Amino acid sequence: MMKWWFSDYDGTINLMHNNFIDPRDLEFIRNWIKDGNKFAIATGRMEHEIRPVLEEVNIPYDYMICNNGAIIYEKDKGIIENATIPMESREDIIKIFKELKEQYVMGYCIKDERKPFSKVDEPEVYTNPFLEQYAPSYNNFEEGENDILNSPDLNLLYFFVAEADVLTVKTLLKDKIKKCKAVTTHRNVIEIMREDVSKAYGIKKIQEINNFQDSDVYASGDGENDIEMLKFASNSFAMRKCQPKVDKAAKNIIDNVFEIEKFLK
Template identity: 30%
Template sequence: MKLFVSDYDMTLYINEHIDEKVLDAIKRWREAGNIFAIATGRNKFSIFEQIEKYNIGFDYLMANNGALIFDNERKIIFKETIDESEAYKVVKSIFDKFGATVEIATDECIISVQSKVKNDILYSDAFKIGKIIDIEEIDSIKNIIQINKMTNNIEKTKTVADFINDNFKEVIAYGNIRTVDIVGKKVSKANGIAFLENKLKNKIEKIFTAGDSNNDIEMIKKYDGYVQINAGENIKKITNKYFSLISDIMNENL
């Protein structure tokens, strides 16, 4: 039995579309007795909406970069939250240094934290925001799974991620193109895969991983994975194994 772990955005879902060849390959991969997992930085509300929209079959889902892991019945089998006092400090520091809104994922909903002026841009579609609060109310939020900060460009994303990683030791920030994902220090897609390995014991003969961004680097390195051909050069340099569609990899290994 083989395990295939795919990132979602710009790996499985490319340019706001999933190719029918990819959906067919996932179906045949699972019908052959193999396991398919999605690993994404998206929160559970956003990724489940996508799964329903495209009718994506899966065995396991890692949301929030592996902070939440679900089985194919959507039951949580793993959860890692951020220490609340650390999370509050992170959010307040982001506001002080960079301004604008910060989004927080909890079990219940996605919360957008606004500044006092209340003229911030809200990223409702991107994060499926369910509640809006002021920065003064931050201490009321419990059970924090992930913190997100949207930016204007990749350079600002790197600046924010570097600031978090340089100043806070209990969290890790993954800078993607225009989004910084902040999770507990032990959270990563690679550690999520390790959890699945342990859960499945000795049933897995080979693991395949595919991704395109900074939050995919560790799992690609650890499991000798593949990088999407249009990924940034800093990601492509970690391997010489590239793909256009994940179906290319699946079809070769069925």
Template identity: 25%
Template sequence: MAEKSIVFFDIDGTLLTEEKKLPASTREAIFTLKEQGHEVAIATGRAPFMFEDIRNELEINTFVSYNGQFVVLNGEVIYTNPLNISSLEKLTEEALQKKHPIVFMDHEDMKANVPEHSYIRESIDTLKIEQFPTHDPDYYKDRDLYQTLLFCPEGEERYYESKYQDFDFIRWHPVSVDLLPKGGSKAKGIEKIVEKLGIPKEKQYAFGDGLNDIEMLRSISNSVAMGNGKEEVKVAAKYVTKSVEDDGILHGLRMLELL
């Protein structure tokens, strides 16, 4: 097992282009990695139901979803880290007063606490997924939630950050913020997988481009930022590859001498 490497890939801006396309070179590179006996996994902020098609296409059964809050190894759930519901209820009440909608998310579905809102449509549409949140303001009750989306203009999340200490807030869109359990991250989720597999640090690799990838890239010994990534992401990584549209995954894997 020690000879085997594991490579974690973010999805948006890493596996997929801005148009949500999977480059042919990326697909070929991932299957070559697997043929060589390496473990290939996904590490994303998306919900499991938001990337089932990618998992099926790439035949990947190990993933870190919800930025580390719902972790699956070879098709089996091995770790979950749900949100504090009492704190979420208070935040939701206050957000409603400020006309900031919320989308509640568990491992199977997502529900909005308002019937409709332009911010929800604007941000979710960029993911180019089939699912869209329907209305259920009580969806947070009697179930575990692993992430919530707070919809507000840039900067307005700072009020919630100062008041709600049970959560971390990570912006992923100009009008939307991921709301996570405090201290939760892709890095924490990855730890659960590599511990189970017994793969040492020097055999761990990760590719990412966004703000929610920073802790992952800092914690993984062989980390790679995409050329299209934000500057603070590139600073966090050990290496920088080309952009996703310019065969960045293939280039990065060759740079790491995994291919």
């Protein structure tokens, strides 16, 4: 029976966030596909940010769930789902963004394009090579307000903050935006997405197209944005060095994804 494996990338396959892939993990992924199974990356990154990385390290894939479930790609076919922010949520969002624009680094996504809203001097963001490549390099208040209020393709908004400020920002956002939720996707990143969107949402959309059984779903991850996916998957694996609460969502704990092999039925 064909199995479907959905895996987070950063902190799961890319364990050290430096794009070094353990050769044992890479071999396992290739053998998984060679054995007739399907493999999909489920990531907070955008397609144009993750695709070159996967190509460089030669990781094959069938689907990509990007923007934490807001946008789904099928290999060689392009976008098959774009879960946009409801229009009725937009006024709530722009009110918050305008109030906080002098305090926090903020941005948003239009389909598969990352756009800046505010740039604030936050050393924890701009001295981190991983975050710095995605963080806004200028203020973009006017265009940003117009996009957030009107763009039909707005699917994600984000805060890049000092780790010590994450809880403060999460509290500021709690119950403030109708039909949306705020999720910590990295120790310095909070993202706002439609309330039903998650990596699990992405899996369900792919399942609707391909009609595979729940029992054939495998998932691996290490972050808060992986929790719903791990809870949904019949065969779930959290990384030992995961964020708080993630281990409780998974049935198994592993150090490397190649260890999944010993759990295969």
